[in-house]
Amino acid sequence: MTRVLSVTAENFPIAGVFTISRGSKTEAEVLVCSISDGGFTGRGECVPYRRYGETVESVLGQIKDAVPLIARGASRNDLLRVMPAGGARNAIDCALWDLEAKASGRRVAESIGLVELDTLTTAYTLSLGTPEGMAEQARKNAMRPLLKIKLGTEDDEARLRAVNNAAPQSRLIVDANEGWTQHNIEHHLKIAAECGVVLVEQPLPAGEDEFLRAIERPVPVCADESLHTSDDLSALVGLYDAVNIKLDKAGGLTEALKLRNLAIEMGFSIMVGCMVGTSLAMAPAVLLAQGAAFVDLDGPLLLARDREPALLYEGSTVSAPQPELWG
Numbered sequence: 001m002t003r004v005l006s007v008t009a010e011n012f013p014i015a016g017v018f019t020i021s022r023g024s025k026t027e028a029e030v031l032v033c034s035i036s037d038g039g040f041t042g043r044g045e046c047v048p049y050r051r052y053g054e055t056v057e058s059v060l061g062q063i064k065d066a067v068p069l070i071a072r073g074a075s076r077n078d079l080l081r082v083m084p085a086g087g088a089r090n091a092i093d094c095a096l097w098d099l100e101a102k103a104s105g106r107r108v109a110e111s112i113g114l115v116e117l118d119t120l121t122t123a124y125t126l127s128l129g130t131p132e133g134m135a136e137q138a139r140k141n142a143m144r145p146l147l148k149i150k151l152g153t154e155d156d157e158a159r160l161r162a163v164n165n166a167a168p169q170s171r172l173i174v175d176a177n178e179g180w181t182q183h184n185i186e187h188h189l190k191i192a193a194e195c196g197v198v199l200v201e202q203p204l205p206a207g208e209d210e211f212l213r214a215i216e217r218p219v220p221v222c223a224d225e226s227l228h229t230s231d232d233l234s235a236l237v238g239l240y241d242a243v244n245i246k247l248d249k250a251g252g253l254t255e256a257l258k259l260r261n262l263a264i265e266m267g268f269s270i271m272v273g274c275m276v277g278t279s280l281a282m283a284p285a286v287l288l289a290q291g292a293a294f295v296d297l298d299g300p301l302l303l304a305r306d307r308e309p310a311l312l313y314e315g316s317t318v319s320a321p322q323p324e325l326w327g
Contacts, residue, residue: 001038003099005070005092007063008032009056012278013304019127021152021179022051028276028303029056033063033091035070035099042099043326044284046087046248047275051225054087062088076254085229085251093252094284098326108327109287109320112257117320120289123148123173123296124316131162138166144316146171148296152179157191164195173294175201178225182211193218199271199294201244202226212239222271222294230259233266242269244296245288253284260288269293276302279311283321286311 012028033044048054066074066083074082076096083089101108109117126137128150141147147170149163156176164172174192180203192200202224204211209226222242226232228249236243243263250256260270272289273296274282282297289295297318300306312319321327 003070003073004036005063005067005095006034006036007060007091008034009060012306014276014302015304017127018125018276018302019129020150020175021128021177024127025276028278028299030277030281031056031059031063031087031091032280033095035092035095037099037103040099040102042095042097042102043280044091044094044096044098044252045277045281046091047277047281048087049248049275052086052228052249059087059091062086063091066092076252079252080255083251085249085255087248087251089251089255090247090253093254094247094326097253097284101323101327107323108253108284112287114287114290117287118290119317119319120286120295120297121145121316122298122301122313122318123294124298124301125175125296126150126163128152128159131158134159135162135166138163138170142167142170144170146173146294146316148173148175148298150175150177151188152176154181154184156180156188160188160191160195160197172197173199173201173296174219175224176203178202178205180204182208185211186215189215189217189219189221199242201271209236209239217241220269222269224273227259229255230262233259233263233268236268237266240268242271242293244271244273246273246275247281247285247288248275253288256288260292271296273297274299278303278307279309279321280307280326282311282318283326286318286320287327 048059206226220241223240224244271294
């Protein structure tokens with residue numbers, strides 16, 4: 001039976017405004033791929049990301065260009081050879097995983113060797129704002145064990161100290177989103193250490209990583225924008241202590257699993273992150289994040305509404321997806 005690929009664009013409102021160093025957004029724009037073999041249908045979701053040159057229109061075009069490939073029976077491994085990493089390949093790859101699970105009756109977790117699935121504790125992200133505004137966000141979420149703080153300005157000390165004072169029991173991750181410079185990174189890392197920060201994500205712009213080799217890093221530093229696929233890992237040795245793996249960057253679960261395993265072999269700690277998307281985008285990432293040192297799969301928690309059925313979030317914990325959702 002010929003496999004038929006289709007794609008739809010959907011918008012989900014964000015609860016309030018989500019702000020990082022590169023700008024603000026009030027809704028999540030996602031693309032959902034469906035692949036049907038006539039008896040079963042698999043789905044996958046991606047979030048086009050402008051930082052990587054993607055728009056909804058460009059990713060939509062990439063997915064539509066893949067319709068003949070899927071009709072001819074292209075496998076997930078075939079996609080690795082003929083499609084670039086990114087949102088389009090992610091949505092198709094995850095839809096194929098879901099379709100294969102439904103058609104075979106074998107869950108994706110079983111296929112990748114997971115016998116038991118743990119409930120994960122995810123970070124909860126605080127948007128970039130004034131020190132007072134970020135402190136208020138932190139107070140409202142001080143019961144959460146892990147908070148991720150969006151920073152990336154010339155002077156983040158006041159913001160970091162304000163959040164730390166407002167949520168003193170929470171572990172903190174700092175995400176600078178490439179917003180620090182060679183002139184202020186050492187100061188900011190020192191303040192992060194004083195505030196008990198457990199990880200700093202992508203402090204410098206991708207391509208300026210080499211500077212990290214020359215400075216003291218009192219807090220572990222994690223590559224995000226500098227890491228997409230397993231091909232990027234060798235250049236990061238000695239610069240970063242951890243890597244943030246995202247399905248939309250890697251281009252699907254197939255490559256992300258390869259990336260995770262190789263990163264572990266090379267001595268990196270693993271963080272599994274996400275774009276701001278729905279439970280359908282998070283579901284395969286929950287499998288990828290089993291055993292990860294840091295989990296940041298709070299996309300649905302930032303939305304005003306999620307899709308149904310959804311992942312089960314209880315506070316900051318997230319459970320494995322049910323088959324009605326994915327996998």
